[in-house]
Amino acid sequence: MSRIGKQPVTIPAGVTVTVGSDNVVSVKGPKGELKQAVDRDIKVEVKDGEVNFSRPTDQIRHRALHGLYRAITANLVKGVTDGYTKKLELVGVGFKASNQGNLLDLSLGYSHNIVFEIPKELKVTTAQEKGQNPTISLEGTDKQLLGQVAAKIRSLRKPEPYKGKGVKYAGEQLRRKAGKAAGK
8 A cells, every 4th residue: 555645635624525427526615626637447435534545456547646646635625725826936136026016027137128927827926025035925725736836936047056046935955066266
């Protein structure tokens, strides 16, 4: 048995989980509704305030999907109850971020500003305090979409290894290089 797959997902108060006839798990909570299609081989049962997953055989494919869909469902339940947030920092002289609604305007040292449209499912806020690096904060219920958008924003100017300039996640440890050795 998969160690993760055999653990049940507990359903908190105020959250309803239903499984459709086409094996689509639908999770509805105070922050919204999320759906996830589950492979037809994996059996999903909702009873006694828990969601249980079972697999038909011990094939490698079934073992992999067993834990995967349990983890995804747990993320859906957490997303509709608490939600997820990701913070990004802009490190560099003259790097700026501002937003109008879901349009993110980034100044990252290129000859032009980058205008990035955030999906409507996510909420974006920017902050720029004196003496601090500008920050971008993304909030949403869908963990997968949130991580994908944050990775796309980071890819616009990845942190370089010498000075650490670029867009990085808050709290991310960068691998730094020494640079040129001093000449004699």
